[in-house]
Structures are given as C-alpha cells and as structure tokens.
Amino acid sequence: MKVPGDRFDGWTSVAVALTGGYLLLVIWPLVMVLISSFSVDGGMSLAGFEKFFSSRLYYGTLVNSMMVTVCVTALALVVAFPLAYFMTMFRIAGNRTVQMLILASMMSPPFIGAYSWILLLGNNGMITTFFQDLFGFKPPSIYGFVGIVLVLTLQLVPLIFTYLMGAWRTIDVSLLEASESMGITGWKRAVQVISPLLWPTVLAGSLLVFVRAFADFGTPMLIGQGFRTVPVLIYSSFVGEVGTDTSFAAAVAVIVIAVTLSVFLLQRYLASRQKFSMTALRSIEPKRLPGWRGVAAHAYVYGFLTLALAPLIVVVVSSFRNTLYGQFVDGFSLDNYVDSQRDIMRYVGNTFSIGITALVILVVVAVLVAYLTVRRKGVLSSTLDTMTMVPYVVPGLVIGIALVTAFSQKPLLLTGTFTIMVIALTIRRLPYAVRSTTALMYQLNPSIEEAAVSLGASKFRTLMRIIVPALAPGILSGAILSWVTIITELSTTLFLYNTSTQTLSLGIYAEVIRGQLGTAAALSTLLLVLTMLSLFVLMRLPGGQKELRV
Amino acid sequence: MTSIALRALRKEYNGQVAIPNLDLDIADGEFFTLLGPSGCGKTTLLRMIAGFNSIESGTIAFDDVVINDRSPSARNIGMVFQSYALFPQMSAGKNVAFGLQTRNVDRAESARRVAAALEQVHMAHLKDRLPGEMSGGQQQRVALARALVIRPAVLLMDEPLSNLDAKLRVEMRDTIREAQREAGITTVYVTHDQEEAMAVSDRIAVMNLGVVQQVGSPAEIYRNPANRFVAEFIGKTNLIERDLLQRNGASLLELGDGVTIDVGAAIDPAATGKVQVSVRPEAVQVGDGGLSAEVVEETFLGSHSQIRARLRTGETIEFLEFSRRDALWARGEQVSLQLNTDMLTYFDAASGVSIMRGAAK
Numbered sequence: 001m002k003v004p005g006d007r008f009d010g011w012t013s014v015a016v017a018l019t020g021g022y023l024l025l026v027i028w029p030l031v032m033v034l035i036s037s038f039s040v041d042g043g044m045s046l047a048g049f050e051k052f053f054s055s056r057l058y059y060g061t062l063v064n065s066m067m068v069t070v071c072v073t074a075l076a077l078v079v080a081f082p083l084a085y086f087m088t089m090f091r092i093a094g095n096r097t098v099q100m101l102i103l104a105s106m107m108s109p110p111f112i113g114a115y116s117w118i119l120l121l122g123n124n125g126m127i128t129t130f131f132q133d134l135f136g137f138k139p140p141s142i143y144g145f146v147g148i149v150l151v152l153t154l155q156l157v158p159l160i161f162t163y164l165m166g167a168w169r170t171i172d173v174s175l176l177e178a179s180e181s182m183g184i185t186g187w188k189r190a191v192q193v194i195s196p197l198l199w200p201t202v203l204a205g206s207l208l209v210f211v212r213a214f215a216d217f218g219t220p221m222l223i224g225q226g227f228r229t230v231p232v233l234i235y236s237s238f239v240g241e242v243g244t245d246t247s248f249a250a251a252v253a254v255i256v257i258a259v260t261l262s263v264f265l266l267q268r269y270l271a272s273r274q275k276f277s278m279t280a281l282r283s284i285e286p287k288r289l290p291g292w293r294g295v296a297a298h299a300y301v302y303g304f305l306t307l308a309l310a311p312l313i314v315v316v317v318s319s320f321r322n323t324l325y326g327q328f329v330d331g332f333s334l335d336n337y338v339d340s341q342r343d344i345m346r347y348v349g350n351t352f353s354i355g356i357t358a359l360v361i362l363v364v365v366a367v368l369v370a371y372l373t374v375r376r377k378g379v380l381s382s383t384l385d386t387m388t389m390v391p392y393v394v395p396g397l398v399i400g401i402a403l404v405t406a407f408s409q410k411p412l413l414l415t416g417t418f419t420i421m422v423i424a425l426t427i428r429r430l431p432y433a434v435r436s437t438t439a440l441m442y443q444l445n446p447s448i449e450e451a452a453v454s455l456g457a458s459k460f461r462t463l464m465r466i467i468v469p470a471l472a473p474g475i476l477s478g479a480i481l482s483w484v485t486i487i488t489e490l491s492t493t494l495f496l497y498n499t500s501t502q503t504l505s506l507g508i509y510a511e512v513i514r515g516q517l518g519t520a521a522a523l524s525t526l527l528l529v530l531t532m533l534s535l536f537v538l539m540r541l542p543g544g545q546k547e548l549r550v
Numbered sequence: 551m552t553s554i555a556l557r558a559l560r561k562e563y564n565g566q567v568a569i570p571n572l573d574l575d576i577a578d579g580e581f582f583t584l585l586g587p588s589g590c591g592k593t594t595l596l597r598m599i600a601g602f603n604s605i606e607s608g609t610i611a612f613d614d615v616v617i618n619d620r621s622p623s624a625r626n627i628g629m630v631f632q633s634y635a636l637f638p639q640m641s642a643g644k645n646v647a648f649g650l651q652t653r654n655v656d657r658a659e660s661a662r663r664v665a666a667a668l669e670q671v672h673m674a675h676l677k678d679r680l681p682g683e684m685s686g687g688q689q690q691r692v693a694l695a696r697a698l699v700i701r702p703a704v705l706l707m708d709e710p711l712s713n714l715d716a717k718l719r720v721e722m723r724d725t726i727r728e729a730q731r732e733a734g735i736t737t738v739y740v741t742h743d744q745e746e747a748m749a750v751s752d753r754i755a756v757m758n759l760g761v762v763q764q765v766g767s768p769a770e771i772y773r774n775p776a777n778r779f780v781a782e783f784i785g786k787t788n789l790i791e792r793d794l795l796q797r798n799g800a801s802l803l804e805l806g807d808g809v810t811i812d813v814g815a816a817i818d819p820a821a822t823g824k825v826q827v828s829v830r831p832e833a834v835q836v837g838d839g840g841l842s843a844e845v846v847e848e849t850f851l852g853s854h855s856q857i858r859a860r861l862r863t864g865e866t867i868e869f870l871e872f873s874r875r876d877a878l879w880a881r882g883e884q885v886s887l888q889l890n891t892d893m894l895t896y897f898d899a900a901s902g903v904s905i906m907r908g909a910a911k
C-alpha cells in the first residue's frame with residue numbers, strides 16, 4: 001500500500017525495532033564469530049584457518065562432510081522421485097495415510113533415527129545379535145559413513161518428496177496428454193516432460209537437503225564414531241576434548257558458512273535462469289496400475305515407508321524394555337518412564353515453556369516482517385527480509401556458538417538462561433516462518449487492506465482485525481510446523497542450555513551420551529508422541545495446509 | 551453532501567508521469583465517471599482521491615477543504631473495488647458492519663443499518679454467508695452495501711462490474727445507480743466501458759494519457775465531442791476528410807457525387823484548411839441523391855444490421871439499418887447514402903480539435 005510520501009509512521013518504528021533486534025541478536029554474534037576466526041590472543045591471525053588446512057585430521061572432516069552431503073542429496077533425489085511419481089500418477093492403496101506417515105517420519109528428529117539404527121544394527125543391536133546367534137557372523141557395521149548416509153537419506157527423502165508432490169500438483173494434465181499424443185509415455189515421459197517441469201522444485205528441495213545434511217550434528221555425533229564431519233569437529237573443538245580452541249572452532253564455522261552460502265547462491269543462480277510458473281486447471285488424476293507393475297509400485301512405496309518408520313517403532317518398543325545400568329536386558333515394563341519421571345517432568349516442562357514462548361515470538365515477528373516486506377517495500381524492509389534469511393545458511397551449531405560468544409559476558413550474560421534458549425530457537429526458525437508467512441501475505445489481495453482503511457480502520461486495527469484473521473489458517477498450520485521443529489531442535493541449543501533449561505531433545509541427547517539408553521528411548525517416545533499429536537492436529541485443521549514445507 | 555475539487559494535480563510513478571496536470575470539479579451528489587482506455591490513469595486518479603496514492607503536486611479538496619495530507623481512513627470515503635475485496639473470514643453481515651464498528655456506532659443502530667444496507671442491494675437473505683460461498687455478483691452487492699452503510703462523503707468505485715458477466719453487469723449497474731440516487735452520495739466511478747458510463751453517469755470525464763479530454767453529460771459528449779479522440783472513443787463514428795472551401799462567403803464541404811454541404815452555421819468562422827467530418831452510423835441512411843457507395847459487407851445482428859460500404863473515394867462508411875423482411879444487401883451492390891447534416895460534427899484535421907460553434911473545451 002502506498003501512503004502519501006511513505007512518511008515515517010508506526011510501521012517504520014516497527015521496522016527499525018526489528019532491524020535493531022536482529023542486528024543485536026543475530027548479526028552481531030555472527031560478526032563476533034567472524035572476528036574470532038581471524039584473531040588469536042587479540043591479534044589478527046589466520047592461525048585457525050591454517051590449522052584447519054594443515055592436518056588431514058581437520059580438513060578431512062570437510063571432505064567427509066561433502067561426501068556425506070553429496071551422497072545424501074543424490075540418494076534422496078533418486079529415492080524420492082519414484083516415490084512421488086508413483087504416488088501422483090497411480091492409485092496407491094492408503095495414499096493419504098502413507099503421505100501422513102512419510103511426513104511424520106520427516107518431522108521426527110534425525111538423532112532419534114540415528115539412535116534407533118544403533119539399537120537395531122549397532123554393536124549390541126537387535127538385528128546384530130539376532131544375526132550373530134543365528135549365523136555366527138555380524139551384519140555390516142552401521143557406524144561411520146554408511147550409517148550417517150542411511151539415516152540422513154531416510155530422514156530427508158520425505159522432504160524432497162513433499163516438495164515434489166507440491167510441484168506435481170501444479171502440472172496440468174493436458175501437458176501429459178499432449179506428450180502422450182506425441183507418443184511419449186511411461187518413463188520416457190517422466191524423464192523428458194515431467195522432470196524439466198519439476199526442475200525448479202528439485203533445485204529448491206535439494207538445497208534444503210544439502211544444507212540440512214551438511215549442518216546436521218546429532219547423526220554423525222551418535223553414529224559416526226571415527227568418521228567425523230565438520231559439525232562434529234566444530235563441536236569438539238569448541239567444547240574442547242583436548243582444550244578449547246575458540247578461534248579454531250570459529251574458523252571452521254566460517255568455512256561451513258562459506259560452503260552453505262556458496263551452495264545457496266548457486267541454487268539461486270540456477271533457479272533464476274529457469275523461471276516459469278504453472279497452475280493446473282486440471283491436475284493429474286491417479287490411474288490404476290494393473291499387474292506386476294502395480295505390485296512393484298506398492299512394494300516400493302511401502303518398502304520405503306517401512307524403512308522410514310522402522311526407527312520410530314524400534315524406539316517406542318525399546319522404551320518399554322527393561323534396562324540394567326542403562327543397557328537393555330530381557331523383559332518389558334514401564335520402568336524407563338517411572339524411574340526417570342522427575343527428569344521427564346522437567347524436560348517436558350521446559351520443552352513447553354521454552355517452546356511456546358519461542359513460538360509466540362516467532363509468529364509475531366514473522367507476521368510483522370512478512371507484512372513489512374510485502375506491503376511496505378523499501379530499503380529497510382528488504383534489509384530486514386534479507387537479514388531474517390541469514391540463519392537459513394548458518395548451521396544451528398554455529399548459531400549456538402555465535403550466541404555463546406556474544407552473550408557470555410556482562411552486561412549481556414545470557415548463556416544458560418531461559419531467554420537465550422528462546423532467542424536461539426526463534427532465530428533458528430525465523431527464515432522458514434518468514435518465508436511461509438510472506439507467501440501467505442502475497443496471496444492476500446491488497447485491496448482487502450485498502451477496503452479496511454477506506455472504512456476508517458487504523459493500520460494496526462487493519463492488521464489485527466483483517467489481515468491476521470484472514471491469514472489465520474495458514475499462520476496456524478505454519479505455527480504447528482514451527483512448533484514441531486522447535487521441540488525437535490538440538491544443535492542450536494546444545495551450547496546454551498543448563499539443567500534448568502534442558503528440553504526433551506537435549507535430554508535425549510544427554511542420556512544417549514551418558515549411555516542411559518532406556519531413559520533416552522522413553523524420552524524419544526514422548527517426543528515422538530508430541531510430534532505426532534501436533535501433526536495430527538495440523539491435519540485436522542479446517543483448510544489446513546495441504547502442502548507442508550519445512 | 552460533498553463536492554470535490556482537483557487542482558493542478560500531478561502524479562508520477564518513479565519519475566514517469568502518469569497524470570501531468572489535471573483539474574476537475576465534481577459537484578455535490580453527482581454521479582461522476584472517469585472514462586478512458588486502459589492505462590490512461592483512471593485508477594491512478596481515483597486512488598489519489600482515496601488517499602492510497604501519493605500526490606506529486608496540486609491539491610484535492612472535499613468541500614473546499616484541502617485533504618492532501620489526510621490519511622485514507624480519515625477521508626470518510628466508501629470504496630468499491632474491482633476484486634470486491636470482501637474480508638474473506640467475515641460473513642456478509644460482518645463485512646458490512648466493519649466500517650460501523652470502526653466508527654463506534656452502537657450495536658442496535660449498527661444492526662439496523664447493516665440490515666437496511668443489505669436490503670438495499672437485495673442481499674438480506676445471504677447475511678450469514680462467507681464471501682467464498684457467494685457468486686461474484688453477490689459479493690459485489692455486499693461490497694457496495696459495505697461502502698454505502700458508513701454514509702461516506704464520497705463513494706469511489708474502480709471498475710466494480712468488470713468481473714461480472716454481461717447480463718449481471720446491466721443488472722448491477724441499475725442497483726448501483728439506484729442506491730447512489732437514494733443516498734445522494736457524491737460518486738466517482740471508473741470504467742473503460744463507454745456504454746456503462748453512459749448508462750449510469752450524470753457527467754463523464756473522458757481521459758487519455760492522463761489528460762482530461764472532455765467533461766460533460768453523456769449526451770453532450772456523444773453529440774458534441776471536444777475532439778476526434780472523444781468522438782472515436784464514445785460510440786462509433788466514420789471520419790471523412792475534406793478541404794474546407796470558402797465560396798461567396800459560404801463555408802462548404804464537397805463530400806462527393808455532387809453532395810455539398812454548407813457548414814457555415816455549424817462551425818467556427820475562423821476555421822480553415824482540412825476538416826474531418828465525423829459521421830455517426832445513425833446519421834446515415836440509404837436513399838436517393840446521396841453519396842454513391844458499394845456494399846462491402848452486411849452483418850446481421852437481429853433487430854438491425856451493421857453495414858459497411860465503400861465510397862468512391864475509397865473511404866469506408868459503417869452504418870446501421872433496421873432489419874428488413876426482404877434479403878440482405880449483397881456484396882458489391884450499389885447504394886446511395888444520405889447524410890443527416892444535423893448529426894455531423896467537424897474537427898480540424900491537423901489538431902483533431904472540434905471546430906463546432908460552441909464546442910466544449
């Protein structure tokens with residue numbers, strides 16, 4: 001909306017306040033990390049970077065990370081494409097349930113996946129012992145590269161899958177019919193006609209998978225053993241197994257940001273070269289696939305689903321097993337829950353109090369930023385918009401380090417407080433929340449707002465009475481998705497918590513590291529239940545988001 | 551009860567001039583229409599009056615009070631948008647009530663006025679429907695009620711009917727006209743549909759490229775267009791160009807085939823040079839002693855036919871004829887066309903400006 005001369009008004013103050021807050025809470029801490037990476041003992045130095053590139057022990061982690069990330073991204077695409085293809089083109093029994101379960105597996109925290117594959121295929125895993133007892137030899141090890149790739153791929157296939165499903169819905173069936181009339185059918189059509197149309201989506205989805213896989217800390221930490229990736233290196237050098245080296249950790253963090261940022265810019269560039277928009281007048285109608293091909297398609301879909309859900313089921317079942325000194329033994333009971341009920345109460349309490357506070361702030365800020373970028377275009381708004389995107393390319397662990405670096409001295413001593421946890425979780429989610437709210441805001445006809453103003457409503461009243469209620473369904477489903485990612489977040493808060501602010505996901509991590517597998521399983525089960533309940537509510541929302549993006 | 555005065559208004563978009571310098575007076579209670587081709591600045595001007603567009607220079611006054619710096623919410627306007635712009639989460643009734651709430655009208659009074667407003671647009675029965683559950687025409691009725699219920703000083707409408715189908719447009723324009731008359735609200739209406747403009751307006755401003763070409767009642771504009779642009783934009787016309795001859799103190803135009811008309815009484819005595827004669831279709835009829843022409847095509851339209859014929863000079867004349875029971879004109883058939891000289895208008899060929907006596911400026 002244009003206002004005479006774009007004069008300074010309430011919205012300008014909001015923009016200034018948000019920009020200020022963002023500079024203080026995100027940009028400044030990251031600049032501190034940058035400075036710290038270039039300095040040793042107060043002097044300017046490249047020692048951190050030199051150290052990184054001088055030893056294979058260090059730069060090897062970058063190679064490892066790249067290997068994992070490239071493999072995971074490629075595999076996720078290769079697995080997800082047929083999955084989306086079968087699900088859209090053909091009638092798959094239980095289609096809706098399958099989609100919902102795939103989504104659920106995506107929303108569960110990756111470190112639970114890692115942990116549960118250890119329970120299955122680890123040194124004392126269920127399948128491992130089963131094999132040993134039966135055949136006298138062990139199945140291939142789950143630790144290291146293979147395990148990381150397996151866990152992350154299973155975790156991230158659903159992500160690309162949801163992206164692809166969304167894009168598929170925009171393909172008009174007449175495009176397929178046209179190609180069929182030219183004699184291009186089956187796989188040839190999938191490759192020659194459909195994939196180019198999906199290309200922008202594939203790019204966007206791959207970027208997200210890349211960034212996630214590259215930045216993931218929990219999985220390699222739990223299942224990597226000797227195979228160390230960059231986030232693990234950052235963690236260990238910052239926490240200091242052999243003495244803290246903040247400057248080195250900062251240097252590695254800067255390298256990580258450089259990598260993700262380059263990939264992000266490359267994606268932007270590639271996407272900008274291929275711009276088209278589609279809306280389907282008639283979207284694709286799934287067909288019945290007869291004979292062995294139908295069986296094969298079902299086998300593929302359900303096969304994947306089994307693999308994706310296996311870890312979740314294992315965790316839930318394990319949580320009821322008896323334990324001795326943290327290790328599983330024969331027999332089932334509720335002991336894991338009963339014995340650690342005080343801890344559980346604390347974790348759950350923290351998860352709710354911190355999570356909900358972060359969520360409320362997140363939604364308010366996202367609405368304000370989205371409003372400013374969509375309706376009040378200007379230098380300030382676009383700066384703000386760009387700034388909120390920063391955490392998108394900065395791994396959670398690095399945000400954590402940045403916050404620790406910036407807020408561990410007076411007068412800004414915040415480490416270990418409730419406040420810093422809320423701040424960390426909010427800024428972590430903000431890029432996603434802002435993006436989805438901005439997309440909603442763009443769909444709202446600007447005339448609606450002008451109509452409200454012409455009827456005498458103030459700008460604030462228009463926002464509260466008209467815009468927010470009109471977008472409420474979208475904002476609500478976005479908020480539930482944010483909630484799920486907030487409660488499952490691990491890496492961002494890893495450096496920031498203490499026992500009084502420890503959440504469920506941090507509790508699981510701590511218990512696994514301490515070898516308390518039973519408690520960890522019980523906590524994981526609770527977290528899964530909480531996640532499932534949230535997703536269930538999401539699915540039940542009237543007009544709930546059909547296309548779920550995280 | 552508000553008059554609007556626009557003085558030396560100028561509007562630029564990023565340095566691009568959309569409206570260079572515009573003056574207009576809109577009288578109290580008038581139904582005033584901005585009419586012009588796409589991109590001529592109608593919406594721009596309307597949004598300036600509403601306060602949604604910035605003003606580079608000039609003034610807008612309601613009742614002689616300059617309101618340039620008043621925010622849209624303080625201008626007491628009612629606005630009807632092309633896209634209806636109903637609040638999607640509110641029922642029809644709540645939409646209409648919204649403006650009353652912002653004015654702190656008490657509940658009972660508000661309910662009464664909402665009911666009356668919906669009644670006025672024949673929508674009382676759909677009070678509890680959400681916009682998504684209404685047809686376009688119904689939504690536009692609610693939007694109209696919403697704008698009227700606050701008893702605005704000025705009602706602004708930007709192509710409110712262009713998303714509706716042809717039949718509904720005719721029906722709705724009557725509703726709009728009726729409601730406006732009843733309330734007596736000064737109304738500025740934007741459209742690019744000249745028939746619609748003719749049907750509803752007290753006065754019309756024809757615009758082109760951000761400049762007002764002519765202001766007048768529908769009949770004035772049609773019968774006495776200020777220039778060639780207006781003549782061509784409003785209704786259909788045939789233009790034929792001839793030299794103005796001065797003979798024995800008389801001003802004559804030789805149309806051809808021995809038909810010469812004396813235009814001395816009609817045109818400005820100072821006019822000279824080439825003249826364009828605007829011949830409306832209804833000024834032409836087939837009859838003896840006129841201009842010889844050859845029929846090019848007859849398009850049968852039911853009650854009448856539209857006939858295109860070529861003069862011997864090569865100029866094309868289109869005219870209408872009531873349907874006859876016998877056969878249509880055949881292609882190539884020779885006819886003689888009589889012109890009703892009372893219905894002709896004349897423009898200076900070079901400038902396109904009307905040279906009629908008492909031409910509007």
Ligand SMILES: Nc1ncnc2c1ncn2[C@@H]1O[C@H](COP(=O)(O)OP(=O)(O)OP(=O)(O)O)[C@@H](O)[C@H]1O
Binds near residue numbers: 563564568589593595
């Ligand atoms: N926001 C804008 N930014 C830049 N130029 C604009 C903007 N809005 C309108 N214009 C330009 O100003 C001129 C007038 O536009 P306007 O929308 O007022 O036309 P209009 O008469 O309402 O046309 P239509 O009948 O198509 O609605 C056009 O040349 C248009 O391109």
Ligand SMILES: [Mg+2]
Binds near residue numbers: 592593594708
């Ligand atoms: Mg317009």
